[in-house]
Amino acid sequence: MKTRITILLLALFVSFNIGFAQQDEECMNNLSMFDSYVKSKKYDDAYGPWKIVRDKCPRFNRAIYAHGEKILLHKIKSATGVDQVAYINDLMLLYDQSREYFASKYDLGEILADKANLAYKYRKELNKTNDQVYNMFDEAYVKDAKNFTSAKGLYTHFSLIVDLFDDGKKEAQQMFDKYDDVNELIEGIVSEYTTKLNKLVEKEEAGETLGKKDTQRKKFYESSIEVYETKILPSMDQKLGKRATCAVLVPLYQRDFEENKNNGVWLQRAMNRMYAKGCKEDPLFLKLVQQKNSIEPSADTAFYLYLLTGEQKYFNQTVQLETDPLKKAKLYKKLAQEFKAKGSYGKARQYFMEALKLNPSDGSPYLAIAAMYAKSANNCGDTNFNKRAVFWLAANEAEKAGRVDGRLRSAAAKTATSYRASAPSKADIFNCSCSGTVIKIGCWIGRSVTVPNI
Template sequence: MKTRFTVLLLTLFMSVNLSFAQEDSQEECMTNLSLFDGYAKSKKYDDAYGPWKIVREKCPKFNRAIYAHGEKILTHKITNSTGAEQVAFINDLMLLHDQSREHFESKYDLADVLVDKANLAYKYKKELNKTDEQVYAMFDEAYTKDAKNFSDAKGLYSYFSLAVDLYDAEKLSAQQMFDKYDDVNEIIEGIIESNTVKLNKYAAKEEAGEQLSKKEAQRKASYESYINAFETKILPSMDQKLGKRATCEVLIPLYEKDFEENKNNGVWLQRAMNRMYAKGCKEDPLFLKLVQQKNTIEPSADTAYYLYVLTGEQKYIDQTISLSTDPLKKAKLYKGLAQELKAKGSYSKARQYYMEALKLNPSDGSPYLSIAAMYAKSANNCVIQTLISVPYFG
């Protein structure tokens, strides 16, 4: 009986001590959280490092600020160190990215964590003694495991850029490089489309004469900035990086060689004809062959559009419009049709299609610029014609 009482008393004593220890630990974490939060907000990252480290080690689930501020603190340490010390901080930031998802999974998508680590490895490739293949594999893991959340502009460009570098080093085939271009391009098109849909809501509100609230104006500016970054910086940079590796002289033999193997693969056919059209290879018989095959197995607005480009027949314009249901994709097709007609000098019809594109995507102002350019050219032509028709009296 006495032994049982002693054990019970000892258990109770240990329980009380553990409770007090936990309270002390919580209090210590709260104090240090307040300290490093204040320092970090003032950008005094060296002062923040000590108390931040205590909270991270003792209370890793305590507050998400551990990971939000922690990234800034360690980035500062990396920037202001060299050699083995710098490598240690880089590896610690890699670990912190993993821990952020481990302890706050709902706040950190898998792709975000993997891309952050890949971006870090890419930036400090030399210091970490990593090869292009190793860093590419890190980006590829993010794409393979969580493509829908792979939206980081810098990461997407670096991923593709490494694919080109590996192609140049003969470690990826031309087809693999083009596939990666298309993979990344499709992600970017999805991001642009998603932000355009959100942006158009505000554009419609403004067109109706309503004033946007301060918050709405900020969101509108954010969507515009995001779209602009991808459309005017990332996509052109990708095309510049691809450069002469994607000329007609390269593409035609490649697609000729792989046609029989892929003639029933709708994705391959779509990408091949898109690439040939984008690079000005539409005059080659292979382009028609690709389009006709795609139209045979999977008729779509795209194939109808390309058939119009090839034949100039009105029925394919009608088919293009009838097969296109998504408003943004339809707006893009209208712009494509307008550009083809503009190139042929059919300004009146081109203007009609530019206006249709504007109705479907009011936040895209580029049709206005094209219409203005047509008016300017028409005006110049009229002036020239007038000058030619006026008799000269010398």
């Protein structure tokens, strides 16, 4: 259950239902008792009064379910054998009851994911097979994917189908489809949080100080996005591992191409996966892209055609077809990374900056630009001092990443410190008597940097 709900529940007398339960003194007294015990983490003491309220007045207050989850999790952890199984099953029932009595507060996908997570954790105690637990997660996905947002649950859902594939119980295409299903759910969650985060970052960049609530929201969005992007998605790729190499994908898609050549979703997912796995040099990749472009032109197909042909018309088409700012930012980043890998740093910077305009809370383009500056230091200065001065520029750029993106604050600070260590020292500045002067950096960089005052 969403832990943030419990904050609201502490004001016990605000959300009581109108009706007979409100007048029930026994429920009122026991509610007050178990609430006090839970706050003190005396879960064993809370169990008795909580059970009375749950059984007698199940609609009395939402604390029955928010606090009840904590109480039963404690009981499960403390018990063994049949007692532990009984508490596990009781928590399963509590999840169902929370939905029954407070349906507007507990989404179906959330509850089904909670039950599946619990079943997975205690699958041995419950004698659950991978098939059975997978089906519990799949029920959450099928019935209410929108509210299936548990990061742990989404990863476990995918992880289980990989295990089932390894056991010969699922086909490769089913495994890849589930990867895309989960990936698309995560993309939607991240997109929603990023849109909200960008508004807060833009306020800060405009010089506005965020209030307490906005500061908390900003931290929540940043931490949530970080979990999905740096933990869940990489873990999924690691789990997939060698099961999705070019040697595996190419024969699979060649075999199924004729059957799916008019299936836009299949073509889209196939070409995306081949690109992600570095298979874009294989002729099949071009075949997939051209076919998708012929039946359903999209920003993605235009982008891939631009990479494959270098024709400007396809890049123009990419920009025109993609209307979602965050998706367009991702395309600009992909393009920038392609140019960066080829050593075309000027073009790479151009597209990294375009990405920043569309997604200002993503600081990674600043770090990429800083890295290109640092790598070019030896080529973009006319004296040894000026070459090393490029590292000031790189450090300044890295610091921007930490300013706009809290997820990168630590990494950006360390990177900036490292770059400054390679820049001219205070002694060098003293010897050249150039404190405070502006140095113009040449070649593709074309920027200026001010020598620090000492």
